[in-house]
Amino acid sequence: MKLRDLFLLPVGLWFVVFVLLPLIIVGVVSFATRGTYGGVEWSWTMANYVRAFSPTYLGIFAESFKLALVTTGFCLVLGVLVSWAMATSSTRLRQLYLMAIVLPFLTNLVIRIYAIRLFVGAEGPLQAGLTFLGIPFDAFALTQNKWLVLYGMITTYLPFMVLPLYGAFEKFDFSLVEAAQDLGADVWKILFTVILPNLKKALWAGSLLVFIPSLGEYVIPDLLGGAKNMLYGNLITEQFLKARDWPFGAALSVLMMVLLLVLALVFRMWEARRARN
Amino acid sequence: MPAIERSRPQAPPLAKIVLWVTLLLLHTPILVMILGALIEKTPDSWNWTLRWFAEVVNDQALMDALKNSVFVGVIASLLSTVIGTSAAVGLYRSAGGWRWAVEGLSVVSLVFPEIVFALSLLSLFFILQFELGLTTVVIAHVSFSISYVMMTVGARLATLDRSLEDAARDLGATEWQTYRSVVLPLLVPSIIGGGALSFLLSFDDFLITYFVNGVGQDTLPVKLYTAMKLGVSPKLNALSSLMFVMTLLALIFFFRSSAFRVFFEARGKHESKSEKENP
Numbered sequence: 001m002k003l004r005d006l007f008l009l010p011v012g013l014w015f016v017v018f019v020l021l022p023l024i025i026v027g028v029v030s031f032a033t034r035g036t037y038g039g040v041e042w043s044w045t046m047a048n049y050v051r052a053f054s055p056t057y058l059g060i061f062a063e064s065f066k067l068a069l070v071t072t073g074f075c076l077v078l079g080v081l082v083s084w085a086m087a088t089s090s091t092r093l094r095q096l097y098l099m100a101i102v103l104p105f106l107t108n109l110v111i112r113i114y115a116i117r118l119f120v121g122a123e124g125p126l127q128a129g130l131t132f133l134g135i136p137f138d139a140f141a142l143t144q145n146k147w148l149v150l151y152g153m154i155t156t157y158l159p160f161m162v163l164p165l166y167g168a169f170e171k172f173d174f175s176l177v178e179a180a181q182d183l184g185a186d187v188w189k190i191l192f193t194v195i196l197p198n199l200k201k202a203l204w205a206g207s208l209l210v211f212i213p214s215l216g217e218y219v220i221p222d223l224l225g226g227a228k229n230m231l232y233g234n235l236i237t238e239q240f241l242k243a244r245d246w247p248f249g250a251a252l253s254v255l256m257m258v259l260l261l262v263l264a265l266v267f268r269m270w271e272a273r274r275a276r277n
Numbered sequence: 278m279p280a281i282e283r284s285r286p287q288a289p290p291l292a293k294i295v296l297w298v299t300l301l302l303l304h305t306p307i308l309v310m311i312l313g314a315l316i317e318k319t320p321d322s323w324n325w326t327l328r329w330f331a332e333v334v335n336d337q338a339l340m341d342a343l344k345n346s347v348f349v350g351v352i353a354s355l356l357s358t359v360i361g362t363s364a365a366v367g368l369y370r371s372a373g374g375w376r377w378a379v380e381g382l383s384v385v386s387l388v389f390p391e392i393v394f395a396l397s398l399l400s401l402f403f404i405l406q407f408e409l410g411l412t413t414v415v416i417a418h419v420s421f422s423i424s425y426v427m428m429t430v431g432a433r434l435a436t437l438d439r440s441l442e443d444a445a446r447d448l449g450a451t452e453w454q455t456y457r458s459v460v461l462p463l464l465v466p467s468i469i470g471g472g473a474l475s476f477l478l479s480f481d482d483f484l485i486t487y488f489v490n491g492v493g494q495d496t497l498p499v500k501l502y503t504a505m506k507l508g509v510s511p512k513l514n515a516l517s518s519l520m521f522v523m524t525l526l527a528l529i530f531f532f533r534s535s536a537f538r539v540f541f542e543a544r545g546k547h548e549s550k551s552e553k554e555n556p
Contacts, residue, residue, distance in 0.1 A: 007367030010360045015382035018420040022397035085292040088285045104303045108481040110498045111517045115306035118509045174285045187289045216390035
């Protein structure tokens with residue numbers, strides 16, 4: 001054994017025991033049965049998967065899928081415009097903008113959500129402002145709803161879109177834009193025919209980076225959505241922490257992993273095909 | 278502003294407006310939170326005060342949570358720095374062998390949704406009958422930080438001048454001596470950067486900690502989450518503001534070590550092969 005392999009030993013052991021093994025266990029548990037008082041009984045069944053495909057749970061999945069897609073869409077549009085504006089400002093401003101985008105992201109998620117709740121909550125600036133303007137509102141509906149969840153999702157995942165796009169803009173050859181301008185193209189034509197085709201890879205990378213964590217998000221819907229907004233991540237968490245139905249929770253997470261794996265593979269194949277051309 | 282480069286035609290005004298509105302939306306709630314922590318409302322006036330910060334510092338439960346957070350952060354970042362650095366050096370210019378397995382698992386630990394990561398670890402601890410507590414939290418944090426350290430240190434290794442090692446070898450150094458006295462000293466800044474990054478990751482983690490911590494052994498974010506379920510209060514504003522300032526300081530530190538870039542590159546790694554670290 002070479003010295004180099006010895007260096008890899010700790011990480012190999014750690015990953016096998018605390019990353020690979022847990023995933024295998026989840027796979028195995030998903031075929032087990034829930035014990036009478038929670039816990040796991042080792043009699044094998046497909047029932048968890050059958051149950052996962054029942055209309056109730058498919059509905060929750062569809063809801064989460066929709067939220068993840070909408071989040072990704074918003075982040076895509078905002079991300080393109082934001083990183084475009086960033087990349088074309090002065091060198092010093094670029095640094096500042098970058099920091100301003102990254103700072104909230106590195107701030108603890110729970111703190112950011114706390115701040116949002118403070119902002120929209122009772123006696124918060126938003127409600128005070130609405131009262132001042134004489135606009136009627138339902139104080140409770142304002143603090144917990146789908147739009148708030150969407151706002152939380154977008155502000156949380158936007159940096160994952162902006163940073164790859166900004167990186168691509170930094171490498172982008174802006175003389176192409178000048179050439180298009182000289183030929184009389186307007187700004188939006190330039191965006192769609194000159195800039196975006198050159199950013200394809202970053203657009204895909206950013207979209208996946210937003211979509212994957214969005215699909216399993218738990219904290220944001222939990223704290224901003226109220227009890228009405230059951231999403232896939234909340235469903236899985238409930239199975240593990242409240243209902244104590246681990247096998248069903250495990251089956252749900254296996255399904256999510258399979259879906260994400262398929263997405264990643266499709267992306268890989270698309271990339272490989274692009275590389276060949 | 279004279280510094281605008283001529284080679285970059287301006288983005289349309291709409292893009293600039295969107296940028297500013299976005300920044301406003303990102304930052305306003307946090308600013309409001311900090312203001313809320315500094316103001317005391319009496320029925321007829323608003324006064325500046327540090328009272329809420331004093332209440333946080335005097336709250337034994339919060340201080341215990343802080344202690345837990347720091348303890349877990351220090352141990353987890355030390356462990357993941359050692360393991361991650363060792364891994365990066367092991368992968369350095371090696372081909373084949375274990376390489377694909379270690380890299381594959383590191384990508385898995387980076388891109389899997391947090392929630393899957395959390396519940397799979399919970400299942401493992403359950404099957405192995407580990408008692409949940411700070412130890413299991415440390416294990417979980419190390420598991421998700423190693424890859425970031427590997428990326429930070431690996432990025433530095435990729436830029437090393439090979440002739441330095443060749444020179445050491447020519448002068449008769451053994452492989453170990455070469456690592457010990459040539460490679461390692463050159464890596465120190467990136468090792469510190471990786472360690473700081475994993476401390477921040479650990480200090481900020483909520484979801485995974487929430488799954489694997491023991492009863493009564495909350496870290497600060499878990500404590501905040503539980504308290505927040507009951508509502509907002511000036512004291513919680515003060516606590517959050519303190520945590521925010523810590524993050525801000527860490528961020529300034531990162532901008533110098535550029536470890537933060539590695540964070541995003543690492544997460545995007547399986548989509549786009551990571552580029553060289555920007556100095």
